[in-house]
Amino acid sequence: MHSTMGTDAQLSRRVWQDRLFKLILVGVALGVVLLLTTIIGFVIKQGVSVINWSFFTQLPQPPGARYSGILNAILGTLMLTALASILSIPVGMWCGVAMAEHPLHPLVKWAQVSVDGIQSIPSILFGIMAYLWVVVPMGQFSAVAGAVALSMIMLPIVIRAVEEAVRRVPTTMREASLALGVSPFRTTIKVVIPCALNGILTGSLLGVSRISGETAPLLFTAFGSPFLVLSMFQPVQSMPILIYNYATSPYADWQQIGWGASLVLILFCFVLSVGTRWVFKR
Amino acid sequence: MTDRWFKIGLLVAPAFLITLVGGMAITLMWGASSSFQQAGWGFYTQLTWDPVHHVYGGGVFILGSVVTTLLALFLAIPIALAIGLFTGYYFTTGPIAVMSQWVLDLLASVPSVIFGFWGLMVMVPAVRHFEMLLGVAPYGVGLFSGAVVLATMMIPLTASLIRESVATVSLELKEGALALGATPLEVVRHIVWPISLPGIGSAIMLGFGRAIGETMAVTMVVGNANHLPTHLFDPTNTIASLIASEFGETSDPVVVAHLIHLGLILLVLSLAAGMLGRYIIRKQS
Numbered sequence: 001m002h003s004t005m006g007t008d009a010q011l012s013r014r015v016w017q018d019r020l021f022k023l024i025l026v027g028v029a030l031g032v033v034l035l036l037t038t039i040i041g042f043v044i045k046q047g048v049s050v051i052n053w054s055f056f057t058q059l060p061q062p063p064g065a066r067y068s069g070i071l072n073a074i075l076g077t078l079m080l081t082a083l084a085s086i087l088s089i090p091v092g093m094w095c096g097v098a099m100a101e102h103p104l105h106p107l108v109k110w111a112q113v114s115v116d117g118i119q120s121i122p123s124i125l126f127g128i129m130a131y132l133w134v135v136v137p138m139g140q141f142s143a144v145a146g147a148v149a150l151s152m153i154m155l156p157i158v159i160r161a162v163e164e165a166v167r168r169v170p171t172t173m174r175e176a177s178l179a180l181g182v183s184p185f186r187t188t189i190k191v192v193i194p195c196a197l198n199g200i201l202t203g204s205l206l207g208v209s210r211i212s213g214e215t216a217p218l219l220f221t222a223f224g225s226p227f228l229v230l231s232m233f234q235p236v237q238s239m240p241i242l243i244y245n246y247a248t249s250p251y252a253d254w255q256q257i258g259w260g261a262s263l264v265l266i267l268f269c270f271v272l273s274v275g276t277r278w279v280f281k282r
Numbered sequence: 283m284t285d286r287w288f289k290i291g292l293l294v295a296p297a298f299l300i301t302l303v304g305g306m307a308i309t310l311m312w313g314a315s316s317s318f319q320q321a322g323w324g325f326y327t328q329l330t331w332d333p334v335h336h337v338y339g340g341g342v343f344i345l346g347s348v349v350t351t352l353l354a355l356f357l358a359i360p361i362a363l364a365i366g367l368f369t370g371y372y373f374t375t376g377p378i379a380v381m382s383q384w385v386l387d388l389l390a391s392v393p394s395v396i397f398g399f400w401g402l403m404v405m406v407p408a409v410r411h412f413e414m415l416l417g418v419a420p421y422g423v424g425l426f427s428g429a430v431v432l433a434t435m436m437i438p439l440t441a442s443l444i445r446e447s448v449a450t451v452s453l454e455l456k457e458g459a460l461a462l463g464a465t466p467l468e469v470v471r472h473i474v475w476p477i478s479l480p481g482i483g484s485a486i487m488l489g490f491g492r493a494i495g496e497t498m499a500v501t502m503v504v505g506n507a508n509h510l511p512t513h514l515f516d517p518t519n520t521i522a523s524l525i526a527s528e529f530g531e532t533s534d535p536v537v538v539a540h541l542i543h544l545g546l547i548l549l550v551l552s553l554a555a556g557m558l559g560r561y562i563i564r565k566q567s
Contacts, residue, residue: 018465022372029368032361032437033382036389039400039434095295102293111296114303120556122495124522125310125545128529132309152302159299185288213393216497216522220530240395244498247399255403262396273391274384 040266047263050256060226060242063251070261072228076143076236077265080222081212083147083232088154089204095155096162096200101188118156126152127217135221141235146222150214154207161203165196202276209272213265215240239265310546316536317543325543331508331524333532338540340521342510344547347520349511350425350504351494354432359486362437366444366482371474372466374449383445390438398502401431406503413515421505424517428504432493440489447481448474480566487559491552497522521548 058069099108130149135141169192177187193200218224223235224245239261246258317325321338328339365382373379409430410422451474459469505517506527521544529541 014465014468018467021467021470025364025367026372028361028364029382030378032365033385036434036437037385039397039404040385040388040392042400042404043396091295091298094292095299098292098295102289105293105296107293107296107300111299114296114299116557116560117303117553120491120553120560121306122497122522122548122552124495124497124525125306125549128313128525128542128545129306129309131529132313152306155299184285188288209391213391213395215393215395216526219526223530240393240498243393243399244395244502247395247402248502258399262399266392266396269391269393270388274387 043259043262043266046256046259047261050260051263055257055260059228060237060257063249063254068253068257070239070242070257070264072225073237073239073242073261074264075228075230076222076225077212077239079143079230079232079236080146080150080218080238081208083143084150084154084211085204085208087147087151088158088207092155092158092203092207093162093200096159096203097166097188097193099159100163100166101192115156115159118152122216123153123214124216124219126150127219127221130217130221138233140233141221141223143222143229143232143234143236146218146236146238147232149217149221150211153214153217154211157207157210158203161206162196162200165199165203166192168199169195205272205276209269209276212272213240213269215244239268310542310549313542314539314546317539320536321540321543325540329510333534333537336536338537340540340544340547342508343519343521343524343544345510346425346504346518347494347522347548347551350428350432350500350518350520351490353425353429354436354493355486355490357429357433358436358440358489361433362440362444362485362489363482365437365441366448366485367470367474369441370445370448371451371470386438386442390442393498394435394496395498395502397431397435398499401427401434401499401503405430409515416515418513418515421515421517423503423505424515425504425511426515428500428518428520431499431503432496435496435499436489436493439492440485443485443488444478444482447478447485450481451477480562484559484562484566487555487562491555491559494555495522495548495552497526501526521545 054067055069056074057071058067059072060070061068095111099111102108126149129152130145134145134148138145173191173195174187177191178184182190218238218241222238222241224241225235225237227237229236243258243261243265246254246261249255249258317338321328321340325338325340326344327341328337329341330337330339331342332338365386369379369382369386373382406422406427409424409427410420413420413422455473455477456469459473460466464472500520501523504520504523506519506523507517508519508524511518525541525545525548528537532538532541
């Protein structure tokens with residue numbers, strides 16, 4: 001029994017250590033995952049009780065009133081994310097294509113550093129930036145300011161997705177087009193971008209899902225409003241701000257509406273982020 | 283000719299991006315300039331934030347941010363490691379692994395304000411109860427609550443990154459060691475751990491960068507008390523939550539400049555952590 005593996009006693013000790021480690025590890029991992037699941041469960045349990053038709057079609061009411069809804073917050077969030085997408089997707093696509101097509105250009109190298117940099121900036125600082133760039137010159141809080149803040153958060157996500165997607169277009173496709181005498185310009189427009197379309201779409205939707213739950217950059221840009229506002233140049237309500245205001249309010253029925261809004265927001269983010277990843281993987 | 287202009291046209295976008303980032307840096311520095319001039323280096327050592335008597339110091343918030351985040355990391359790292367090894371090494375396939383991954387993906391997409399809401403309604407009462415048992419002032423909100431909520435939010439992200447890093451360890455190495463008679467624990471210790479260490483390090487750095495700038499969840503449970511915590515459960519404040527609660531409320535340009543100054547410090551901290559984390563990943567691949 002004097003092999004390199006040691007004696008029986010050593011062997012059984014090693015086996016025991018292994019079992020104990022696995023037991024502790026699996027116990028901790030599963031235990032925590034279960035605990036985390038209860039967070040989602042809690043939001044669902046609390047949220048479901050207030051969600052009905054009028055929840056989506058009514059405006060917020062004072063505490064105690066029946067038939068309170070979150071229509072203005074839903075429309076506000078749609079407005080903010082739509083405008084942020086309009087601002088960031090074209091620039092992001094343009095930038096992503098440039099970075100994938102000319103990876104060695106010095107400008108692109110600096111742009112890579114910039115993308116990493118933007119991704120590391122805490123989201124509340126985009127709020128400060130949009131405040132200084134848009135709110136101060138305009139003289140008031142507005143949907144535009146909120147959308148500018150959100151678009152800066154979305155931009156690097158779109159750029160990375162587009163860059164990745166364009167990189168993944170097989171070289172043979174590009175070469176086939178060039179060999180047929182198509183100019184590099186037309187090759188990019190007609191061959192490379194259509195091939196990368198799936199990735200571009202995925203990136204844009206991931207970006208939307210990321211910004212739709214952002215609260216901090218909206219605090220002093222879009223600000224929030226109890227009214228139904230459809231103007232881009234006035235303060236608007238949004239789902240995350242509504243949740244924040246209602247969560248920190250002392251009224252139980254407002255808090256309950258906050259849970260309903262949380263559930264709607266989680267579902268929205270989840271469907272967008274996991275859903276798109278799932279669909280486009282196939 | 284078109285192609286030349288096309289290339290130039292394409293490169294306008296990266297140039298714009300670089301300008302945008304430069305513009306952000308200049309905006310913040312310009313916004314904070316009067317704070318630099320007035321407070322100077324004393325801003326970092328001054329531990330009082332008292333707008334009524336016009337005393338502005340950033341020390342409490344800088345330390346508060348760092349302490350809260352480090353405590354959250356301390357709580358989150360062992361758990362994230364366990365989950366990362368669990369889904370990246372022990373159970374890479376099968377219903378349990380798929381379900382766990384699914385839950386983590388779902389949680390990673392939950393907005394932070396909802397974690398804050400949960401923290402306020404579920405965790406804070408539990409902490410308050412715990413504090414009564416311990417005999418400390420039962421605020422419920424405070425340093426500990428902030429760190430627990432932060433850790434909860436960090437676990438899905440760091441665990442996913444650790445899993446990715448653990449899963450890249452080559453099968454041949456693992457199977458080779460097993461075939462030589464190593465136990466799975468020894469494979470983890472001598473093969474998986476050393477190989478995935480840079481990945482784990484970068485996951486921790488990225489987690490730190492994300493957590494230190496985390497605003498909403500912390501604002502809701504950290505207590506927003508502008509003093510240094512004297513013990514684990516003391517209410518305190520962080521840079522991000524100070525900005526969140528004060529920036530929109532004030533019209534005093536002095537306060538605004540000091541808040542932007544603090545924002546700049548936050549930027550430097552999270553940028554350093556984030557860039558370091560990404561650098562490690564890039565160097566590895």
